[in-house]
Each structure stands twice: as C-alpha cells, then as structure tokens.
Amino acid sequence: MKWKDQGSFIEIFPPADFSFQECLIFLGRSHQEILHRISEGYLYKLIKADDQQILLKIGAAPHSIKVEFPISEPNQNIREKAADYLLEWFDMDRELKGFYQMAASDEILQAVCANHFGLRIIGIPDLFEALTWAVIGQQINLTFAYTLKKRFVEHYGECLDYEGIVYWLYPEPDIIAELEVEDLRKLQFTNRKAEYIIGIAKSMKAGLLAKKELLQAEDYPQLKETLMKIRGIGGWTADYVMMKCLKHPRSFPIADVGLHNAIKLQKGMERKPTIREIEDMAENWKGWEAYAVFYLWRSLYE
DNA sequence: ATCCAGGAACTGT
DNA sequence: ACAGTTCATGGA
Structure with missing residues (x-):
C-alpha cells in the first residue's frame, strides 16, 4: 500500500529512508522557480490530469505525506494520478539501501550522503x-x-x-x-x-x-x-x-561541470578532475551513478 | 574587462 | 574516431 484515500486528502507512505524535508530543500534551490512553490513547510504543485488543472498541497505528516486538493474534490482516477505523479517525482519506489551502503565507504560520497540522508532524485516526469x-x-x-x-x-x-x-x-x-x-x-x-x-x-x-x-x-x-x-x-x-525523466540508475553525465566542481570540493583538489580520473573514482559507483551525481550536485549549495 | 557557465553541432584532419 | 571552432548570452 503506497498511498491511501482519506476522503478530503490522500496519504502517501514513502520508505523509511525518505526525507521530505531534504527534498523540499532541493526544490527550494532557485527563487526563480515557478513550476512549484514552497510556503510554510508546504509544497504547492499544479499538475494536469484528465485534462484538468489540479493543484496539490503537499505536506509532511509523521510517517507519511499528506496531499490536499485546495481547488477541487477530485475523483478516484485523479487521486490515483496525483499519487503516481508524486511517487515518480520523488523517486519513492527506489530501494536505496545498496546506494547508501556503497556510499558509506566511498571517499567522495560519504559526507554528502550522511549530510543529506533521505534525499532522492527529484525527477522531471514530463x-x-x-x-x-x-x-x-x-x-x-x-x-x-x-x-x-x-x-x-x-x-x-x-x-x-x-x-x-x-x-x-x-x-x-x-x-x-x-x-x-x-x-x-x-x-x-x-x-x-x-x-x-x-x-x-x-x-x-x-x-x-x-x-x-x-x-x-x-x-x-x-x-x-x-x-x-x-x-x-x-x-x-x-x-x-x-x-x-527516464529514471535510469546508471545514467551518468560525466562531462557535467557541476559534477567536476563538486568532486574538486569534496576531495579538496586545486583543479577540476579530468574525465579519466572521474571514471576511476566512479568504479565504485557502478549501478548508482545517477544517485552519486545527484548527491554531488546537492553538495554544491547549502 | 575577462572568464566561464549543469554543451552541442559543425568543420577539418 | 579525434581535435579545434563557433555559437551567443548573462553572471560573477
């Protein structure tokens, strides 16, 4: 049971190693973002489902995530689509134990994974x-x-x-x-x-x-x-x-400048690493390259 | 000013 | 296959 209809709202049950708070911090990284809004701990997101505009008000509950529908009382089908959208947006179906286990002994990922435990890849489903x-x-x-x-x-x-x-x-x-x-x-x-x-x-x-x-x-x-x-x-x-978008765990934008800067910082290097050097470092990340990059991007802003 | 930014296509070898 | 050049613009 990943989500449950509660009448005036729906409730989503993410894995234990999921932090809505960490995801919110990531989503708040740009003040110019207009595809969602964060206010007083709530995340507001407009989606389209069954050709209708549906506004979602998303907030953390003790062991779940509560999703309200401020402008409408949507039918069952739309509730399901809203739940699916959020499960996908926050990559909630992913089992991350393997990643965290690998990262715990990885020189580059160790600190950033400990600092932002519970963060998931925030996707772009569209x-x-x-x-x-x-x-x-x-x-x-x-x-x-x-x-x-x-x-x-x-x-x-x-x-x-x-x-x-x-x-x-x-x-x-x-x-x-x-x-x-x-x-x-x-x-x-x-x-x-x-x-x-x-x-x-x-x-x-x-x-x-x-x-x-x-x-x-x-x-x-x-x-x-x-x-x-x-x-x-x-x-x-x-x-x-x-x-x-396609949620491939091995996707690896290795030429990304942000990745290079993040590695330089994490390792205290005086220059950016070369592609070859990154390939060597990433030997340990096999199967989790996408998560490694995402966490390293996260390390670039506090 | 000067360098660079979450690159890619194009051109010539 | 590989390396150099061009595109174009704002931020720091």
Whole structure:
C-alpha cells in the first residue's frame, strides 16, 4: 500500500529512508522557480490530469505525506494520478539501501550522503520538460537558465490563479511546435536553443518521440544512442534526461561541470578532475551513478 | 574587462 | 574516431 484515500486528502507512505524535508530543500534551490512553490513547510504543485488543472498541497505528516486538493474534490482516477505523479517525482519506489551502503565507504560520497540522508532524485516526469529544460541549461549559468525558463513558461504555459497566487504548467509540445525561432529569440533564447526546442516539440507532436517508447528501450547504451539522434541532444543532455525523466540508475553525465566542481570540493583538489580520473573514482559507483551525481550536485549549495 | 557557465553541432584532419 | 571552432548570452 503506497498511498491511501482519506476522503478530503490522500496519504502517501514513502520508505523509511525518505526525507521530505531534504527534498523540499532541493526544490527550494532557485527563487526563480515557478513550476512549484514552497510556503510554510508546504509544497504547492499544479499538475494536469484528465485534462484538468489540479493543484496539490503537499505536506509532511509523521510517517507519511499528506496531499490536499485546495481547488477541487477530485475523483478516484485523479487521486490515483496525483499519487503516481508524486511517487515518480520523488523517486519513492527506489530501494536505496545498496546506494547508501556503497556510499558509506566511498571517499567522495560519504559526507554528502550522511549530510543529506533521505534525499532522492527529484525527477522531471514530463519528457518535454526534461528535454527542453536540459537544452535551456546547456552552456549557460543556472541563474540565466532559470530566467529563460521563467519567460518560456510565462509566455506559453497555462496557469491557474488561486488566492492571488499564480501557478504554472510547463508549456505543451503542441503549442511550441507552432512557434518560429524568432518567437523564442524575443525571450533571449539563442538561435540554436530555439531551433532545438521547436524541433523537439515538433517530433513529440508528430508522435516520433514519446516517453512510453523510450522507457521500453533495451539497455542504457542503446537508450542513450536513441536520445542523441535528436538534434540538440548530446551526451550530457541524454544522460540528464535518463536521470531525471527516464529514471535510469546508471545514467551518468560525466562531462557535467557541476559534477567536476563538486568532486574538486569534496576531495579538496586545486583543479577540476579530468574525465579519466572521474571514471576511476566512479568504479565504485557502478549501478548508482545517477544517485552519486545527484548527491554531488546537492553538495554544491547549502 | 575577462572568464566561464549543469554543451552541442559543425568543420577539418 | 579525434581535435579545434563557433555559437551567443548573462553572471560573477
């Protein structure tokens, strides 16, 4: 029993080694984030289910997570979708004992795993969002990446006003597929980012690119190869999407600058490690590369 | 100013 | 297969 209907709310029962608090801290990392809101210990998230906008108010209870529906009294089907969404978003079905056991004796991961015990990979369940957010973040600083995302969402996403606060949904591929490069240039996207994003939207709209199909992919290398055929998706983005959306535990964005900085810090190095050096360090992480990277990203901000 | 940022495609060897 | 170049922009 992963969740239970309690009438006016639903209750989700995560594993014992899950910390809602740690996940909240991660979600609060950018003040420019507009796809969720954190206020007084509650997490607010707008999702779409059965073509309806559903606002979720998520809070920690002693041994569970309580999810309320401030704007509606949803039917059974929507309750189930809300529960599924949260189970996926916070990777609650993952058995992490093996990871923590490995990390306990790993020079690089030991401290960060102890410090943030209970944190899980915070995913991006929506494939279009995962792909295009990764493209937006390519080769620019994160602050500006959030600025671009905010403009993108506010121009092309749906929203809901509740008690004077606006909640946003990420734009749909069908809308973005109809744009011209110039439309996104106005938001200060580069030509290339605009081309990539519109191209991805068109592929998804045409049914050539879908999460369901990608999830059926055979193994890690093959899945990565498939993703990299998409224009704008290189090795880094393929791994990022496998990690945040397709939930592949072995996804490993090894060229990531943030990863390099985190390793440098954890090891007290004077320079960033080389790819070869990271490959050696990661021998110990086999099967848990995605979690190793995610925790190391976490170590970069307090 | 100057360097760099949660890279990728393109070009030439 | 590999290395160098170009893209483009804001943050620190």
